Amino acid sequence: xxxxxxxxxxxxxxxxxxxxxxxxxxxxxxxxxxxxxxxxxxxxxxxxxxxxxxxxxxxxxxxxxxxxxxxxxxxxxxxxxxxxxxxxxxxxxxxxxxxxxxxxxxxxxxxxxxxxxxxxxxxxxxxxxxxxxxxxxxxxxxxxxxxxxxxxxxxxxxxxxxxxxxxxxxxxxxxxxxxxxxxxxxxxxxxxxxxxxxxxxxxxxxxxxxxxxxxxxxxxxxxxxxxxxxxxxxxxxxxxxxxxxxxxxxxxxxxxxxxxxxxxxxxxxxxxxxxxxxxxxxxxxxxxxxxxxxxxxxxxxxxxxxxxxxxxxxxxxxxxxxxxxxxxxxxxxxxxxxxxxxxxxxxxxxxxxxxxxxxxxxxxxxxxxxxxxxxxxxxxxxxxxxxxxxxxxx
Amino acid sequence: xxxxxxxxxxxxxxxxxxxxxxxxxxxxxxxxxxxxxxxxxxxxxxxxxxxxxxxxxxxxxxxxxxxxxxxxxxxxxxxxxxxxxxxxxxxxxxxxxxxxxxxxxxxxxxxxxxxxxxxxxxxxxxxxxxxxxxxxxxxxxxxxxxxxxxxxxxxxxxxxxxxxxxxxxxxxxxxxxxxxxxxxxxxxxxxxxxxxxxxxxxxxxxxxxxxxxxxxxxxxxxxxxxxxxxxxxxxxxxxxxxxxxxxxxxxxxxxxxxxxxxxxxxxxxxxxxxxxxxxxxxxxxxxxxxxxxxxxxxxxxxxxxxxxxxxxxxxxxxxxxxxxxxxxxxxxxxxxxxxxxxxxxxxxxxxxxxxxxxxxxxxxxxxxxxxxxxxxxxxxxxxxxxxxxxxxxxxxxxxxxxxxxxxxxxxxxxxxxxxxxxxxxxxxxxxxxxxxxxxxxxxxxxxxxxxxxxxxxxxxxxxxxxxxxxxxx
Numbered sequence: 001x002x003x004x005x006x007x008x009x010x011x012x013x014x015x016x017x018x019x020x021x022x023x024x025x026x027x028x029x030x031x032x033x034x035x036x037x038x039x040x041x042x043x044x045x046x047x048x049x050x051x052x053x054x055x056x057x058x059x060x061x062x063x064x065x066x067x068x069x070x071x072x073x074x075x076x077x078x079x080x081x082x083x084x085x086x087x088x089x090x091x092x093x094x095x096x097x098x099x100x101x102x103x104x105x106x107x108x109x110x111x112x113x114x115x116x117x118x119x120x121x122x123x124x125x126x127x128x129x130x131x132x133x134x135x136x137x138x139x140x141x142x143x144x145x146x147x148x149x150x151x152x153x154x155x156x157x158x159x160x161x162x163x164x165x166x167x168x169x170x171x172x173x174x175x176x177x178x179x180x181x182x183x184x185x186x187x188x189x190x191x192x193x194x195x196x197x198x199x200x201x202x203x204x205x206x207x208x209x210x211x212x213x214x215x216x217x218x219x220x221x222x223x224x225x226x227x228x229x230x231x232x233x234x235x236x237x238x239x240x241x242x243x244x245x246x247x248x249x250x251x252x253x254x255x256x257x258x259x260x261x262x263x264x265x266x267x268x269x270x271x272x273x274x275x276x277x278x279x280x281x282x283x284x285x286x287x288x289x290x291x292x293x294x295x296x297x298x299x300x301x302x303x304x305x306x307x308x309x310x311x312x313x314x315x316x317x318x319x320x321x322x323x324x325x326x327x328x329x330x331x332x333x334x335x336x337x338x339x340x341x342x343x344x345x346x347x348x349x350x351x352x353x354x355x356x357x358x359x360x361x362x363x364x365x366x367x368x369x370x371x372x373x374x375x376x377x378x379x380x381x382x383x384x385x386x387x388x389x390x391x392x393x394x
Numbered sequence: 395x396x397x398x399x400x401x402x403x404x405x406x407x408x409x410x411x412x413x414x415x416x417x418x419x420x421x422x423x424x425x426x427x428x429x430x431x432x433x434x435x436x437x438x439x440x441x442x443x444x445x446x447x448x449x450x451x452x453x454x455x456x457x458x459x460x461x462x463x464x465x466x467x468x469x470x471x472x473x474x475x476x477x478x479x480x481x482x483x484x485x486x487x488x489x490x491x492x493x494x495x496x497x498x499x500x501x502x503x504x505x506x507x508x509x510x511x512x513x514x515x516x517x518x519x520x521x522x523x524x525x526x527x528x529x530x531x532x533x534x535x536x537x538x539x540x541x542x543x544x545x546x547x548x549x550x551x552x553x554x555x556x557x558x559x560x561x562x563x564x565x566x567x568x569x570x571x572x573x574x575x576x577x578x579x580x581x582x583x584x585x586x587x588x589x590x591x592x593x594x595x596x597x598x599x600x601x602x603x604x605x606x607x608x609x610x611x612x613x614x615x616x617x618x619x620x621x622x623x624x625x626x627x628x629x630x631x632x633x634x635x636x637x638x639x640x641x642x643x644x645x646x647x648x649x650x651x652x653x654x655x656x657x658x659x660x661x662x663x664x665x666x667x668x669x670x671x672x673x674x675x676x677x678x679x680x681x682x683x684x685x686x687x688x689x690x691x692x693x694x695x696x697x698x699x700x701x702x703x704x705x706x707x708x709x710x711x712x713x714x715x716x717x718x719x720x721x722x723x724x725x726x727x728x729x730x731x732x733x734x735x736x737x738x739x740x741x742x743x744x745x746x747x748x749x750x751x752x753x754x755x756x757x758x759x760x761x762x763x764x765x766x767x768x769x770x771x772x773x774x775x776x777x778x779x780x781x782x783x784x785x786x787x788x789x790x791x792x793x794x795x796x797x798x799x800x801x802x803x804x805x806x807x808x809x810x811x812x813x814x815x816x817x818x819x820x821x822x823x824x825x826x827x828x829x830x831x832x833x834x835x836x837x838x839x840x841x842x843x844x845x846x847x848x849x850x851x852x853x854x855x856x857x858x859x860x861x862x863x864x865x866x867x
Contacts, residue, residue: 018643019643232666236669236670237669239688239692240676243679243680243682243685243689244679244680
């Protein structure tokens, strides 16, 4: 009998009914799969499945790209996938490692810089050793958009990687409330951001229209087809990253920072009277430091381009009128002293001719100078046992 | 061919199979193919060129028919109607410029109707003049044969294509400073040219059957095979065209399966591999031997899945329309030698070159009074055929080297096979035979893969540097 059952049936010619059944069953299966996908929302889980740190080396910075095919990278909103691709996820912390996580904007990430020309790379090149004999190993968690909330999101996620210190590079432009939900990474992670808003009582509207809240249909396979395709493409780009070491398309031509300005001193809706701790997102910075808990956070006011062109007596650069930036510096100094933050102000560390295409993007040599200063500060802090909070400005 | 094209073509083929009856099939294929070639034509920066190029394809096809038809006009009425239908379709495509919601089938706005009508009249007069001035068909056929090759040369030679672009830009009063060889992207011309050259040669040798204008134009611009082949023979094609066809479940299942396989190969496998395949940019960025091999293999599989995927789609749509187009790829990367590879890679193109270049050349060399030694004849024939095949892709040194690479490879295999046969060794054990086969597959695959370096890199120096990296030098 068993043998009879194994005998293959002769091929039947396909008929209309057979085709109809195939189409109906395929359609029902497809609908079911989509519904299950939408209900389970497996994207974060899928994001953790990564060929990076397994088949391909981990990336040295978080994926971001405006030219995917030339940069062999792309911008994702899936934090799990972003971190799974980072070398941080692949390197188990050694006993003698002093782990430094750098968080910040495009300047920290290294816009127009190769992976060997970033702040992190230069800190690591210095082969720093702390007084206790631990080797300083820095990881680049910068991301090229300006928003403290975006930084907080990354810091929150990065805490699982056992940092010994977090270096958070900030600039005034990342503080205005208008900028907090400006970045797609924040907009596309509404649940995580709302959770942070609630936990730290942040002055950000959790019901803002800026958040991208996916409907049921948008959570189906059809609705998430772009995100799924991006995940797959991102894994494939791992091969190119491994082969070429390229993770950014670096244009050889770009416009230098603006030197001459209109006689305009406006800065968002702020005035010298209203720029205060509560009118900008200092609470987000404070939340990050609270989230870090026992891990010290070194806040750095990053260098800016200082123009000497027309109306430069009114403005430092394209971003900042002088009054706003000066008031911000004073505010940060006061906040650091009042709250015992580890704070360093490197606002005028870099000469004007060492900026590339914006008021915060630096040349490799300027980046190396800043890295050297940060390295020294990290060592100082480590030597003092993270007791001193009186790190003044340059 | 994009996914949208594919979806529309498949649906049209299905609908046509179900709805169109015997007599309407030819007209449906004619009108469908005419509309398809306008729709698929990519945009050109030269004004109206994306209308004129498909129109030129139609004109060339009609002229080709006029030149190859026999003197007897048994179906003159049907041919006249076909000519009028073709003209009306071309005019209708042009008229979409006046219908805002429908505008346009072409990527940019077509030219004015008067220009189109003048062009149609001009083509008609040209055909009449040809018939008048060339009573002896041989001269006309040869003239057309070399004219097509001349157009081909212009399109495939960067400098000439750029000069042609500049000339066209002058005609349309556009700046010649921006002229580029890429401006004249004449979709499907390569395959149209092969079909026309085949009909012209076969007419000269008396092997071409009589076909109507409708049949001839359908053969030349048959939309499933228009962009990437296969290159069918007219003799075989018209058998399918003339046979009675009713779309049934077997054809539907078989065609749909073939289309799905093709879509998977092209739009999933090939397009994914394209992200990691070796190219001009990453070849100069990669210094590791290991990763260079990985990228090369990615390219090797990408080109196969891309091309064979298109062929699967063409064959699948063809099946829905009642055509069994010839196979173009039969597991070429699993062949044990280079000769077998070229019998299974782009089969219809290889057959075309064999029929219209390799065989005549070999016959000529063998029939000379001062006979050359056989190995020399084989060497000359193999290399010249493969170099010509390389030049078909573009007139560059890299394509010449790629052709020569394969020509030498085929020659060496030919000599090796001759040598092995002469030894007439005893049958080998299955184990040894298996090892022999796998070694053959490995060697052939890597020989072909290394050949692609010449094929896709633009300059010999970059290709050479890439080969050095692959060799770990």
